[in-house]
Amino acid sequence: MFKASVIFASAALCLFSLNPAQAAGKKANSSKLCSTQWSQFQTKLQDGDNRLAFQNPAGPLGIGLCWWHSRMQRNANYLLDFKPSEKRASDAEVWTLIKGLTKSNAVQVVKGYKNLQDFSSVYSDKMAETLGQWQLAESFLQMGFLHGIGSNDVSSSSLQKTMDALYAEVKVKKNVPFQMLKMGGVATHAWLVTDMTKNRGGGYTLQIIDSNVPWSLQTYEYVPGMTQFSYNLMSSSNYNFVPYTQHESDLSSYQSALKRYCK
Amino acid sequence: MKLKYGAFILALFGAVILLQKPSARSAKKESVAPEAAPAVSLLQKSQGSQNTGIKSVVEADEKVKSLSAADTTVVESRQAGAVSTSAPAQKPATPSQEQVTDWAIDLGKSMLEAIHNPEHSFKMFDKLQKCVEDAGQVEVYRAICAANLKRLSEKFPDRFAQKYSSAQLSFDEKIRTFLAQANTNF
Numbered sequence: 001m002f003k004a005s006v007i008f009a010s011a012a013l014c015l016f017s018l019n020p021a022q023a024a025g026k027k028a029n030s031s032k033l034c035s036t037q038w039s040q041f042q043t044k045l046q047d048g049d050n051r052l053a054f055q056n057p058a059g060p061l062g063i064g065l066c067w068w069h070s071r072m073q074r075n076a077n078y079l080l081d082f083k084p085s086e087k088r089a090s091d092a093e094v095w096t097l098i099k100g101l102t103k104s105n106a107v108q109v110v111k112g113y114k115n116l117q118d119f120s121s122v123y124s125d126k127m128a129e130t131l132g133q134w135q136l137a138e139s140f141l142q143m144g145f146l147h148g149i150g151s152n153d154v155s156s157s158s159l160q161k162t163m164d165a166l167y168a169e170v171k172v173k174k175n176v177p178f179q180m181l182k183m184g185g186v187a188t189h190a191w192l193v194t195d196m197t198k199n200r201g202g203g204y205t206l207q208i209i210d211s212n213v214p215w216s217l218q219t220y221e222y223v224p225g226m227t228q229f230s231y232n233l234m235s236s237s238n239y240n241f242v243p244y245t246q247h248e249s250d251l252s253s254y255q256s257a258l259k260r261y262c263k
Numbered sequence: 264m265k266l267k268y269g270a271f272i273l274a275l276f277g278a279v280i281l282l283q284k285p286s287a288r289s290a291k292k293e294s295v296a297p298e299a300a301p302a303v304s305l306l307q308k309s310q311g312s313q314n315t316g317i318k319s320v321v322e323a324d325e326k327v328k329s330l331s332a333a334d335t336t337v338v339e340s341r342q343a344g345a346v347s348t349s350a351p352a353q354k355p356a357t358p359s360q361e362q363v364t365d366w367a368i369d370l371g372k373s374m375l376e377a378i379h380n381p382e383h384s385f386k387m388f389d390k391l392q393k394c395v396e397d398a399g400q401v402e403v404y405r406a407i408c409a410a411n412l413k414r415l416s417e418k419f420p421d422r423f424a425q426k427y428s429s430a431q432l433s434f435d436e437k438i439r440t441f442l443a444q445a446n447t448n449f
């Protein structure tokens with residue numbers, strides 16, 4: 001039984017290490033995106049050139065767009081194929097492209113730009129506007145949703161379980177999880193986890209991208225026994241929260257989109 | 264010989280089924296579409312319509328196309344209710360989250376222009392106000408219009424502060440709560 005589990009786990013790992021075109025058993029599209037192994041999307045995001053050039057804006061409600069900034073950041077990391085030598089798209093095409101970044105189901109080609117930093121520094125106003133409208137659309141439809149989403153202080157065993165599961169997501173599945181950070185009341189934040197290391201005694205060090213400081217990678221250390229995180233999100237004071245992984249289905253959407261695109 | 268004959272009959276039977284399926288499928292779609300069609304697709308359809316009632320609502324101004332389209336939805340859904348004799352007038356179909364997001368982003372294009380162009384900001388304010396005050400409009404669209412209306416009035420208080428305070432009177436409780444959200448995300 002144990003042997004069978006090991007074999008199954010190994011097979012799963014092998015599948016994750018294949019690039020999407022290879023997994024589909026077809027001749028690979030020659031683009032850089034298609035030659036990116038699934039695990040390399042983590043390291044790709046660790047490079048500042050592949051991150052958004054602007055930080056979490058206030059948005060139309062004046063309450064920040066951290067969730068949507070992080071989601072657009074992740075969508076762009078998996079689903080944009082940059083072709084710097086090709087002619088740049090028109091404004092109308094760029095709008096369509098940016099609108100597409102609110103979805104997780106299709107690869108899009110960005111002509112005339114070498115990376116996300118390059119593209120988003122030119123179109124930061126359009127992207128920020130899109131994030132704002134995306135927030136309005138989702139916030140109204142999900143009003144009250146945050147009240148029941150979870151606590152900002154849990155038992156130490158529950159947080160340990162959450163961290164162990166997150167480690168498997170990051171180190172075994174090689175995913176970039178999106179985490180909603182639940183604070184007191186309805187206050188929340190979000191971050192993307194790009195790497196994790198296991199520390200002695202069951203703790204972990206998380207490498208994260210915080211939309212408030214997208215130009216640098218942050219780290220946070222989890223120590224067993226904690227019942228919540230305490231982290232300096234803005235500038236002066238620390239915020240206490242519990243992280244919850246969300247939007248997991250986007251990752252399988254990325255895989256399907258890459259398979260289709262990289263035929 | 265028997266086998267060959269059997270295979271031929273099976274193949275013939277299969278071909279008949281294959282030929283019938285597409286039409287059966289489309290017939291099924293047609294019977295579902297009028298009720299299940301989301302608001303946004305209704306808008307798109309009506310833009311190409313020859314119906315003068317609808318046409319009068321559709322604005323020529325391309326920049327505010329998305330809002331005009333929203334107006335059109337209401338007209339079309341009301342007309343559907345008016346001609347129906349057997350069933351009561353139905354509320355507009357609830358659009359999916361993705362449809363609402365797409366609609367809002369299209370609205371965002373006009374908002375960005377309105378923020379940078381004074382002349383366009385006046386037109387935009389009027390369009391947004393119409394959208395908010397339209398009781399037949401789908402609630403989520405009204406809320407998005409309200410949020411953008413508030414945004415315009417804050418951006419240009421000299422132009423719109425007064426108009427906005429009177430427009431606010433038409434906001435229902437849910438929209439007020441939505442706009443009152445503060446300090447929830449960082």
